[in-house]
Amino acid sequence: MIIDMQSSEVPRLNMSSWEIGESRYLPGMEIKKLGKEKFVVYIGPQHPGSGHMRIIIKVDGDVIVEADPDLGYVHRTMEKLSEGRAYIKIIPLVERMAILDACNATLPYVEAVEKLLGLEAPERAKYLRVALCEINRIASHLYGFGIFGVFLGHSTMYMWGFGDREILVELAEKLTGARLTHTYPIFGGVRRDAPQNFTDNLRKAIRYLRKRLEDYRRMFLDNPVIRKRLEGVGIVSKRAATDLGLVGPNLRASGVEYDVRAVEPYEAYDEFDFEIPVFEEGDSLARAWVRVEEIKQSLRILEQVADKLDKTKGQQIMHDRFWAKVPPLYKKVFEAEGRVKLMPLFAILRVPKGRAFARTEAGRGEITYYIESDGKDKPYRVRIVSPSYRNAIMFKYAIPGHRVADLPAIYGSFDYFPPEADR
Amino acid sequence: MDDSDGNKKVYVGNLDESAERARELLIKGLKLDKIIDWGTTFSLWPIDLTTSCCGCEFAATWGPRFDAERYGALPWLSPRQTNLIVIEGTITRKMACALRVSWEQMPHPKFAIAMGTCALDGGLFYNSYNIVRPWKIIPVDVYVPGCPPRPEALARAIVELQRIVKKGEASKTILRGMARSKPTPKLKEDPCSWWWG
Amino acid sequence: MSSNDQLKNFSEKLKENLGDLISKVEIHKGFILIETHIDKVRETAKKLKEIGFDHVKSVTVVDRMKDGVFEVGYHVSSYLNKDLAKYVVELVTTVPRDKPLVPSLTDIWLSAEFQEREAYEGFGIIFKDHPDLRPILLAPPVAELKPMRKDFVVKEEGIYRELPKKENVSSKVSEKKG
Numbered sequence: 001m002i003i004d005m006q007s008s009e010v011p012r013l014n015m016s017s018w019e020i021g022e023s024r025y026l027p028g029m030e031i032k033k034l035g036k037e038k039f040v041v042y043i044g045p046q047h048p049g050s051g052h053m054r055i056i057i058k059v060d061g062d063v064i065v066e067a068d069p070d071l072g073y074v075h076r077t078m079e080k081l082s083e084g085r086a087y088i089k090i091i092p093l094v095e096r097m098a099i100l101d102a103c104n105a106t107l108p109y110v111e112a113v114e115k116l117l118g119l120e121a122p123e124r125a126k127y128l129r130v131a132l133c134e135i136n137r138i139a140s141h142l143y144g145f146g147i148f149g150v151f152l153g154h155s156t157m158y159m160w161g162f163g164d165r166e167i168l169v170e171l172a173e174k175l176t177g178a179r180l181t182h183t184y185p186i187f188g189g190v191r192r193d194a195p196q197n198f199t200d201n202l203r204k205a206i207r208y209l210r211k212r213l214e215d216y217r218r219m220f221l222d223n224p225v226i227r228k229r230l231e232g233v234g235i236v237s238k239r240a241a242t243d244l245g246l247v248g249p250n251l252r253a254s255g256v257e258y259d260v261r262a263v264e265p266y267e268a269y270d271e272f273d274f275e276i277p278v279f280e281e282g283d284s285l286a287r288a289w290v291r292v293e294e295i296k297q298s299l300r301i302l303e304q305v306a307d308k309l310d311k312t313k314g315q316q317i318m319h320d321r322f323w324a325k326v327p328p329l330y331k332k333v334f335e336a337e338g339r340v341k342l343m344p345l346f347a348i349l350r351v352p353k354g355r356a357f358a359r360t361e362a363g364r365g366e367i368t369y370y371i372e373s374d375g376k377d378k379p380y381r382v383r384i385v386s387p388s389y390r391n392a393i394m395f396k397y398a399i400p401g402h403r404v405a406d407l408p409a410i411y412g413s414f415d416y417f418p419p420e421a422d423r
Numbered sequence: 424m425d426d427s428d429g430n431k432k433v434y435v436g437n438l439d440e441s442a443e444r445a446r447e448l449l450i451k452g453l454k455l456d457k458i459i460d461w462g463t464t465f466s467l468w469p470i471d472l473t474t475s476c477c478g479c480e481f482a483a484t485w486g487p488r489f490d491a492e493r494y495g496a497l498p499w500l501s502p503r504q505t506n507l508i509v510i511e512g513t514i515t516r517k518m519a520c521a522l523r524v525s526w527e528q529m530p531h532p533k534f535a536i537a538m539g540t541c542a543l544d545g546g547l548f549y550n551s552y553n554i555v556r557p558w559k560i561i562p563v564d565v566y567v568p569g570c571p572p573r574p575e576a577l578a579r580a581i582v583e584l585q586r587i588v589k590k591g592e593a594s595k596t597i598l599r600g601m602a603r604s605k606p607t608p609k610l611k612e613d614p615c616s617w618w619w620g
Numbered sequence: 621m622s623s624n625d626q627l628k629n630f631s632e633k634l635k636e637n638l639g640d641l642i643s644k645v646e647i648h649k650g651f652i653l654i655e656t657h658i659d660k661v662r663e664t665a666k667k668l669k670e671i672g673f674d675h676v677k678s679v680t681v682v683d684r685m686k687d688g689v690f691e692v693g694y695h696v697s698s699y700l701n702k703d704l705a706k707y708v709v710e711l712v713t714t715v716p717r718d719k720p721l722v723p724s725l726t727d728i729w730l731s732a733e734f735q736e737r738e739a740y741e742g743f744g745i746i747f748k749d750h751p752d753l754r755p756i757l758l759a760p761p762v763a764e765l766k767p768m769r770k771d772f773v774v775k776e777e778g779i780y781r782e783l784p785k786k787e788n789v790s791s792k793v794s795e796k797k798g
């Protein structure tokens with residue numbers, strides 16, 4: 001290919017010499033001519049970063065004029081499958097949409113069913129839920145930073161983000177017994193109590209992470225190269241963010257102060273003192289900063305939770321309605337070991353007729369569940385709208401106008417997690 | 424390396440020993456296929472085809488805590504420069520096409536690890552209408568159970584795959600032009616039939 | 621959590637504001653349901669947007685197979701108006717299952733665009749004047765099955781027991797006899 005530097009036209013391949021008769025191209029490998037100036041570029045589903053989605057972009061030169069996100073590469077039909085499963089079995093099912101944010105993803109489901117059952121978790125269970133939610137939130141943000149680093153070719157950020165995430169994953173493992181798939185909140189409480197030295201470990205982790213956040217700022221966010229790539233890129237205005245219905249850090253980076261934890265406090269969030277970080281810029285850098293500030297606020301909440309957990313030590317973690325049915329032997333085991341199997345209680349759970357809607361603030365934003373029960377042991381309809389799914393619309397409206405080289409910087413800053421979006 | 428005398432084995436971790444062993448192999452004038460197998464063993468490069476939620480643990484495996492890079496494996500971007508696919512969980516109907524295309528783009532010798540229960544036989548989503556079994560699309564060498572498997576399990580799978588490669592799986596294809604012991608499954612239906620371009 | 625009294629007060633206000641556009645107001649757990657006729661959906665939506673409901677949280681379609689209708693609902697709420705943000709309102713309309721044609725609300729609430737596409741592929745509901753109505757999550761051959769409808773049944777695992785085959789039983793009996 002000879003590139004004529006003099007001509008203003010975009011250099012391109014000579015199409016006529018590429019005609020190979022009837023031979024088939026591999027899908028996605030065909031060459032297409034699209035009008036005079038524009039080309040279609042297929043990005044994904046195989047591409048670096050945590051992304052198994054495809055973006056079909058039309059480029060004019062190297063400026064993107066149209067972007068069409070092609071989702072559904074991880075669509076595992078959770079809504080349909082949950083129509084055929086018992087209520088308790090749906091918790092692990094929906095958990096799989098965001099296993100790195102598992103407690104936040106299942107909590108609104110549990111809350112919605114609790115609304116239908118007309119019960120609320122006891123105090124200590126609420127604190128335990130909040131503790132795991134915040135641990136998950138920080139872990140999810142660190143994961144997002146790690147992947148962001150991969151997108152930008154900044155592998156130190158990936159190593160640091162994932163290394164520090166292990167601390168939180170380990171904390172969650174100590175609390176629940178699983179690294180990622182906790183299935184921790186269940187109807188009327190939580191699955192098991194905190195181990196003996198949990199709060200001490202929690203405080204230790206908080207101290208360590210506070211120190212690390214300063215390192216992140218120095219090494220990543222105030223890094224001149226990173227700043228050059230992120231500043232003023234992928235700007236979403238306040239008006240656009242509202243119209244597109246964005247959620248979570250992406251919304252708050254555009255100047256909209258909306259956080260379900262403050263708007264409609266669930267669990268014990270009204271007892272805690274925290275702020276909602278809001279940035280006005282709306283660019284990729286602001287989206288990254290919001291997440292750092294959120295980690296700081298989560299650490300603040302966790303500190304308060306640790307105190308509350310110490311105060312409520314030994315209190316009940318299951319609602320009376322279920323706890324009363326537990327055989328005495330189980331109670332004895334629970335008192336001795338701090339954990340007990342409770343599953344048989346829910347195997348025949350029938351939820352009264354009705355409709356419920358619950359929302360919580362997950363790591364990536366607001367997650368909502370609509371549950372309709374017809375009085376049987378299985379729900380009639382479960383509608384899940386996850387934060388990434390609502391943010392996916394951003395690809396269509398925020399990317400056009402930028403250069404192809406800016407795409408990773410924008411994509412990474414969205415903190416888009418495909419399994420969560422596709423459900 | 425499993426030699427015929429079998430008293431010395433090369434594992435990563437002791438670089439001096441590895442280097443000495445490699446030198447010995449070269450001096451002895453061993454057959455080329457043994458050297459190819461040995462080389463492939465420690466350069467299994469998985470492709471960045473993050474198919475599902477097991478990708479979280481896949482990413483953690485190459486993170487600092489578990490550091491699977493010490494086994495000579497490093498995730499890489501282009502299918503043209505990789506020789507290992509780690510199927511991370513569910514393969515949906517849409518993803519099946521991408522999986523097969525990536526597999527066909529990879530140069531020989533190539534291997535596959537199926538990670539997670541979903542990749543084994545559907546797992547929690549066994550009755551979903553939008554998933555396919557990965558072994559119907561590409562040949563799988565090592566299966567890792569778990570939902571999701573721990574990073575240690577995936578690292579173990581890589582070591583297990585190294586053992587398979589050492590038996591001559593790599594040299595067989597490039598030197599002798601023989602087929603792999605796991606043949607590529609014949610597709611009953613075209614996974615890319617839905618493609619609208 | 622907004623208490624029941626608050627919800628009641630708010631639903632009264634909504635009734636006043638929307639007047640005869642809506643046929644039913646119900647308070648459910650966590651949201652207020654307002655039902656409207658299919659011809660008035662767009663008008664009601666415009667009015668709701670004027671009040672301050674600026675985004676769609678969820679486009680919820682429920683297949684009521686027994687009644688032969690689809691219930692198309694839009695869970696809306698507000699970002700900019702902090703008083704309204706506490707409430708979630710579902711704007712519901714019903715369409716017959718055999719002719720699911722609904723006016724699209726994408727030009728009023730842009731945030732509904734992708735979710736309407738999802739309702740299209742799952743239930744086969746056609747949104748009139750939608751700018752870009754095609755499947756979003758599923759591949760077209762799967763989307764043609766309209767898998768979210770209630771008459772598309774996914775088999776769930778049960779408890780199975782291997783029953784002795786009748787022939788085997790008879791053969792055993794004959795063996796004994798022999």
